[in-house]
Amino acid sequence: MHTPSSARYRPYTHASGGWGSARSVMNILWREQALAQGPLALYRQNKPGGFACVSCAWAKPGHTHPLEFCENGAKATAWELTTHRADAAFFAQHRLSELRSWPDQALEQQGRLTEPLRYDATSDRYLPVSWNEAYAVVGAKLKALKPASTVFYASGRASLEASFMYQLFARAYGHNNLPDSSNMCHESTSVGLQESIGVPVGTVTLEDFAQADCLFFFGQNVGSNSPRLLHPVQEARRRGVPVITFNPLRERGLERFVNPQSPLEMVGPQSTVVSTQYHQVAIGGDLAAMVGIAKALLALDDQTSAGGQPSVLDQAFIAQHTHGVVEFIAAVRRWEWAELEQRAGLSRAAMEAAAAVYARSERVIFLYGMGLTQHRHGVETVQMLVNLLLLRGNIGKPGAGICPVRGHSNVQGQRTVGITEDPAKVPGERIAELFNINVPEHKGLATVDACAGLLDGSVKAFISLGGNFLRAIPDTSRMEPAWANLALNVQVATKLNRSHLVTCADNWLLPCLGHTETDLQEGVAQAYSTEDSTGCIHGWNSQARPASEQLRSEVAIIAGLAQATLAPNPKLDWDAWRRDARLIRQAIAATYPDTFHDMEQRMWQPGGFRRPLPAAERRWNTEPGKALFITPKALSEDNDVNPGRERRDVLQLMTIRSNDQFNTTIYGYDDRFRGVKGTRKVVLMHRNDIARLGLEPLGWVTLRTAVETEVRREVGPLQILAYDIPEGCCAGYYPECNPLVPLWHHAERSKVPAAKSVPVTFERATPGPDDVSIQLPVAGQVA
Structure with missing residues (x-):
């Protein structure tokens, strides 16, 4: 077990990327002893015919760079290709009571899980079991439980094929309890954008970055969380495109960048200045800052109108494509600058500076991350961002739109194929016709609901398709003791983490293949697919040798559990799907024909194929058939306590x-x-x-x-x-x-x-x- 022996602080003055990233990649390849398979895998990462990154969901270009990965993507690959093993010998040496005292990093550093395990309370250890025993016992326990008392969680890393099977398994079993990692990050996006523009996801693709003449960032640390995004941003800056950033911390990736794939940049002293304006907005102040920008835009429009000049607002777009602008403008005019400055933590001049650049830009992309979504009024904040775009017609035209930057590799895609607690968001009639499954009518449990069920004892079983649920959720100190009340805990994972060590009545650890590893079924290597954060679907192949002969794909594990749990269904051949992923894709296409028709061919085209996004074509699937200006009710994103007024110590x-x-x-x-x-x-x-x-x-x-x-x-x-x-x-x-x-x-x-x-x-x-x-x-x- 490794713990740090020294710590230091020294402000980082270099650009993001550059030699710092290159050294970090080499260090983790060396530390994980992945130098044999790692370099070749990295060369194939995010490329046609290669495998999809297990890390973030940023878009995969059709025309790739020589090395199409970032520092964190390389770390994720090395972490998965490690030669370290947490095998039966490891668990024979360590009781769970000991392992619970280890830090998170030390647990995963032990390496890949190699065989199915079941917790033995007498010895306080995980002991090896066979796959057949695991499927049979877990299936019998699920049969004995009420479906409403079970939760099927998905972390966002599983392929479209595995995700589709997983949600069918849950619904055939009898519930919609399908919380996922989106519940903890971009659900505010899904709700806010659906209401405002009729789609739950962003509207831009990589091609739009080449045509944009201004970029705005809100609450997104691109240098750490999605560094490949810096490539199109750097190209935009070389064209003189302004980048305006709102973020409480000055993140290095939004200040300066050296492209590690450019030999000239690596050996030279130059770096790219990323942000042309950097506004350190107060935590929870983004909403007020956006209202300030809108207020400044209206003032500029008043000036141009008085002088007989063209309007700053896109009046034709607003009239034809939007609803609610009169109420929105009236509300913006009512808010006073003093309150906007106090809430945003910015000066009026700063907000006016951002508005001035926005007003003279014709094609603008707004990018944002969880700095906007993870607030009490996160939905309204996302919708305020839409309001700003609508004022100047910056949705549904080339080089413009809204771009939520998603996290895990397929967190957006798993929603597209049915991982949702809301039965209204899946084609229930088609699922009944194709698979003889009646989708339960009642809304299921999202992540927060599942946690509440753990606390009150109504949730009795938890199946986790990847992830580290107990670390990712809020209120950890209350949630871990409640975990002991479960009757069944099944974790599908590649590495050991904290969620595997907090025990209940019956605990299972089922090891799966990683994205980098070949899933060989009867001598045929299987291909899988994912959706990136721009709504493009890609096929991918894996070539790496599995860490253990006993590993199973997520598809195979889902099939095994479903067969052991459910009654035979002539319309659901789980074993056939396990053997041939093409059959799963045929089922996906039949269930969602508008999105996935001809999937088997289209997913291999360079850059993938894009799912239908009506808002990108100025078609609005909202009740009035137009994009909606939705006026925020208040300026505060979080109003539990008002620091600086009510509580000076907070x-x-x-x-x-x-x-x-x-x-x-x-x-x-x-x-x-x-x-x-x-x-x-x-x-x-x-x-x-x-x-x-x-x-x-x-x-x-x-x-x-x-x-x-x-x-x-x-x-x-x-x-x-x-x-x-x-x-x-x-x-x-x-x-x-x-x-x-x-x-x-x-x-x-x-x-x-x-x-x-x-x-x-x-x-x-x-x-x-x-x-x-x-x-x-x-x-x-x-x-």
Whole structure:
């Protein structure tokens, strides 16, 4: 087990990408002993005929670069191709009571799981079992339970084929309890965009970036979370396209970039300036900032109208394609600049500067991440972004549109093929006709609902298709004890994580193939498919040798569990689907013909094929048949506590990810771009807040949630790092800070945990014997 022995802080002054990324890739290939298969796999990654990245869902281009992967994508591949093994010998040496004391990174660092396992309470160990035994026992237990008491969770990594089978399995079994990782990130997008423009996803493709003349970023750390996106951004900057960024932290990937695939850039001193304007909006201040931009646009329009010049607003588009603009404009005019400045944490001049560039740009793309969606009013914030685009007709034309940057590799695609708790979003009649399955009428459990069911005891079984559910969800300290009330816990996974170690009455660990590994069925290598975050569907092949002969594909595991659980159905041949993934794609095409017709051929075309997106063609599947201006009811994205007015001792916490992690997977303890090395036990604060609260830089504190204080929610000890973050705000790492997020503290209507704005207080603390103190390279500390 590895834990850091030293920690330091030194502000990072280099560009993102460059030699820092190259060294990081080589280091993890060496550490995982993946130098044999790793380089060849990376060369095939995200390319036609190769495999889809197991990391983020950013678009795969039709015309690829020589190396079509980023630093984090390479880490994910090396992490999967590791030669380390968590096999039967490992579990024979370690009890679960011991493993629960290990940090998350150390658990996954043990390597790939190699055989199916069942927990033995007497020895407190996982013991090997056969696949047949696993299927038979789990199937019998599911038969004995009420379907409504079971949950089938999907992490977002599974292929379209596996996802389609999984949702059919759930519905044939008798429920719509299909929570997924989208419930924890972009569900606010799915709800907000569906209401505003009639589609639940973004409207742009990679081709639009080549035609855009302005880009806006909101709440997205592109350098760490989706670095391949920096390629089209860099190309846009070379054309002189302005990039305007709103983000509380100054993220290095949105400041400067060196393309690691360019020899000239790697050897030269130059780097690309990414953001031409960088506005450090307060946490939860994006909505007010957007209203400020709209207010400034209206003022500019008033000026041009008075001078007899063309309107700043696209009046023809608004008249033909939108509804509700009169009410929206009236509301924007009513809000005062003083309140907008206070809520946004920005000056009027800053918002007017952004509006001025927007007003003279003809084709604009708005990109955003979970910095917008993970708030109490995340849905309204997404819809306010749409309002800004509608004012100037920037949806449904080349080079313009809205671009939510998704996380996990197929989190968007699994929704397209039916992973949803809402039966209204699947073609129930067609499923009944094709597969003799009656889709249950009642809405199922989303992630927050499933957690509530765990707490009240109504959820009795949990099946997880990938992921680290217990680390990813909010209110962790309350959720882990509730896990013991389950009758059945089945985890399909590639590596060991925390969710596998919190035990209940019956625990199973079923190891699956990774994206990089060949699924050989009767001598034939199977191909699979995914959907990227621009709505394009791609086929992919894997060539790597499986980590163990006992590994099964996710498709095979789902088929085995379904056969053991369900009554025979002549219209559902699970075993045939296991043997031939082409049959699954035929079933997908029959179920969703408008999207997946001729799927077998089209998924191999360069760049994939795009799903139908009516809004991209200015066709609006909304009730009035037009795009809707939806007026926000208030300026605050999070109104549980009003720091600075009601509570001077409260700061707003946002959870963040380092550039050495992906979702809950921690590759290492360094956050290179933020200058933090060897530790994750830090809280980033403004120097003025540190002094005002009577604390000291590098002092240790415990963070406590400032609402519902009768429930004790705390994280610590954490070391204070004076940092460039807006006053009244602080930041700490995810998932370590998840215990601070109450289960009820989620976005209204979408139920996305509001982890980007949690009111917290501070109490001095003493570091433990294993806590490593940060060392500064020189006296003092840069803030």
